[in-house]
Every structure is written in structure tokens, then in C-alpha cells.
Amino acid sequence: xxxxxxxxxxxxxxxxxxxxxxxxxxxxxxxxxxxxxxxxxxxxxxxxxxxxxxxxxxxxxxxxxxxxxxxxxxxxxxxxxxxxxxxxxxxxxxxxxxxxxxxxxxxxxxxxxxxxxxxxxxxxxxxxxxxxxxxxxxxxxxxxxxxxxxxxxxxxxxxxxxxxxxxxxxxxxxxxxxxxxxxxxxxxxxxxxxxxxxxxxxxxxxxxxxxxxxxxxxxxxxxxxxxxxxxxxxxxxxxxxxxxxxxxxxxxxxxxxxxxxxxxxxx
Ligand SMILES: Nc1ncnc2c1ncn2[C@@H]1O[C@H](COP(=O)(O)OP(=O)(O)OP(=O)(O)O)[C@@H](O)[C@H]1O
Ligand SMILES: [Mg+2]
Numbered sequence: 001x002x003x004x005x006x007x008x009x010x011x012x013x014x015x016x017x018x019x020x021x022x023x024x025x026x027x028x029x030x031x032x033x034x035x036x037x038x039x040x041x042x043x044x045x046x047x048x049x050x051x052x053x054x055x056x057x058x059x060x061x062x063x064x065x066x067x068x069x070x071x072x073x074x075x076x077x078x079x080x081x082x083x084x085x086x087x088x089x090x091x092x093x094x095x096x097x098x099x100x101x102x103x104x105x106x107x108x109x110x111x112x113x114x115x116x117x118x119x120x121x122x123x124x125x126x127x128x129x130x131x132x133x134x135x136x137x138x139x140x141x142x143x144x145x146x147x148x149x150x151x152x153x154x155x156x157x158x159x160x161x162x163x164x165x166x167x168x169x170x171x172x173x174x175x176x177x178x179x180x181x182x183x184x185x186x187x188x189x190x191x192x193x194x195x196x197x198x199x200x201x202x203x204x205x206x207x208x209x210x211x212x213x214x215x216x217x218x219x220x221x222x223x224x225x226x227x228x229x230x231x232x233x234x235x236x237x238x239x240x241x242x243x244x245x246x247x248x249x250x251x252x253x254x255x256x257x258x259x260x261x262x263x264x265x266x267x
Contacts (some may be wrong), residue, residue, distance in 0.1 A: 002238070005245040009208035012241070013234040019061040023202045023230075025195045027188050028054065034186045035062045035159070039071060039125055042154045044146055044181050046170065047161045048132075049188030052231030055161050058188070059127050071157075072116070072124045079133030083141040090126065106144065114148060117155030124156040132162030132169065139175060146181050190228025193220065199230065200237060213241065214252040221257045225264075236260050 003011055022028070031047065035058065038045035049055045056077075063073040074093045081089060087105035091098040096112055099105045116122040126145075128134070134142075148155055160166065164187070170179045191199055197219050204213055214222075218240065226232035239260035240252040249256070 001245055002241045003207075006209065006213060006241065008204075010206065011238075012203045012207035012209070013238045015231075015234065017057075017206075019064040021206055022057065022061055023195075023199045025191050025199070027191070028058065031058050031186050031188050032061065034184050035059075038159055038184050039066065039123070039157045041183065042123055042157045043183030044154075044158045044178075045160070045184040045186070046131075046166065046182050047159060047186050047188065048164050048166050050190060050227075050229055051163060052229045053188045053190060054230050055188055056129055057230075059129060059159070059161060062125075062127075066125065070122060072122060074124060074126045075129065076127070077129040079130040082135060082138055086138060086141065094124070109145075110148065113155045114153075125159070126156055127159040127161060129161045131160040132164075132166040136174070139169070139178070143175075143178050143181075146178070190226070191223075191230065191233075192228065193223045196223040196226070196228055196233060199233060203234075203237070212251065213244075215254070217254050218252045218257050221254050225257070225261055232264075236264060239263055 002008070034045065035047070037043075039062070047055055047058070059075065063075065066073060072094065074090055076086065076089055078085075078089065084102040084105065087102060087109055088098040091105060091108055091112065094112055096108060099108055113124060116124055128142075131139075142158075142160070145158060146154065167187075169175065170182070197216070200214055200219055200222070201212075214237070222233060222236050222240070226236055236257065237252075240256045243256040243259050244250070244252055247256070
């Protein structure tokens, strides 16, 4: 309905953007540079950000720009995993049949990652998303993933991604050994107001819009409500466009934003 009403080629504010079409905010560029650095130096990185800020999207973009042969990308997003299940999953993604016992699987992991690095010229990247939800035992296990050859070598890049609680969890005494090994930390914040405007325009242009579909006042209001968080901006913008359609309007104004906000806050 939105597409036809506004004469667009694609639905704007859709979540399935190809990596090349993602919006490059200042924070996004800083995060991307740090992710590249983590891969290059095979270090441990901790990436945090508000819900919906774009963390998983940044990881997806990283995976897409890496050479899959040199950097096999292993992505774990099942935060309910305990160490045994974790090794099973990582080894399976690495193309290895996991051993039954955790201790053996850990050895397989060590061997596979060292062999990949030393004998195959590969530098795998392991990303654990939703890491703020990991159990204490799983988080403690990550300590073992970072000490190869008596802690003298790192054969792979390791990225923990999660909501801001991840930082406070890692500050606990139990996780001091992990915290000290973190080489790169980055917190992805929401967009600045000028970036929210550019983000909305970017999404509309990509969808084929040939005229502004939001007034400046509407954009400013959307920014305040969403606090610059892309997922919230998307939801509000889509609801606003739908509201304009049903009201037979021309462009999104503050009244549409207010109605969209009421809808948004209902559930
Ligand atoms: N740089 C970007 N360009 C375009 N859209 C983006 C960008 N970053 C985020 N988004 C949009 O915001 C949505 C939320 O992003 P994402 O799922 O990466 O957030 P998250 O930080 O992983 O959230 P959560 O904490 O809930 O896991 C995406 O579906 C995407 O539509
Ligand atoms: Mg996410």
C-alpha cells in the first residue's frame, strides 16, 4: 500500500538492506573501523550498544566484506548455549564433527583453530551476539578461548556483541581475566539528529522517492521519540507513512508522528 501510494520501487525502512546500502553514520564508521582492526589483529573485542542501534547489522556487514576463505566467519546468536553446546555449534560451523565430551570438544576447538592459523593461512572470526545473555559458565568459558600456546598467541578474532549490561557484567571480579584481555571496546550509540534526517532521506531515496516525504518538524519529532535508534526510527517512519496513506495526505507531518507514536506505545 505504502509503495503504491507514494510511487516507490521498494518498501522503505525495511530491515533486509544489502550491506552496500546501509547508512554510514559516524558511529557506524567508527564501529566498522574497530571491527576491521579486531579482525586484522586477531584480538578480543567487546561491542555494546542500545537495543536496535545496529550491532547485529554491523556484524552482518563485517561478515560480508571479509574474504570467506581467509576469514571463515562463525556466528553464534544462541545465548542459551552452555559450553558443551557452544563447542558443538562452533565446530559444526567449522565443518568438524564435535566430540561428545566437552573437554574433548574444547581440544578439538584448540586444534582446529591453531591448525587453521598455522598451517592453512586462515584467520577465523568468531562472533557471539546477544552476549549479555550468556550464562556465567559460558562467559567464563570464553576465557579459555583466548589463551592459546600458554597465552602467547591468538589464532582468531573474537567478538562479543551485546546490550550495555555486557560491560557491567564483564566488570565483575569473576570476569577480570577476560576483561583484561579485551583489546577493543566500542559502544554504538543512537544517531545524532542530523544523522536521523540523513538516515530517513537515505532510506527514502533508496526506495525510489523523488520528493521529501517527511517535514523537518516530523523528522525532529521522530528523532526525539526514537533517541536516534535505527530500529525505532524504522518502525515509526513506516507507521507514519501508513498513516499518511489512510489520511490521504501528501507527506508526514507532526500529527502523523503523534498518531504513530500512540500506536507504537500501545504494545
Ligand atoms: N547502518 C544502518 N543502516 C541501515 N539500517 C540500519 C543500520 N543499522 C541498523 N539499521 C536498522 O536497524 C535495525 C536494528 O538493527 P540491529 O538488529 O542490528 O540492532 P541490534 O543493535 O543488533 O539490536 P538488538 O540489541 O535488539 O540485538 C536493523 O534491522 C536495520 O533495519
Ligand atoms: Mg542484535
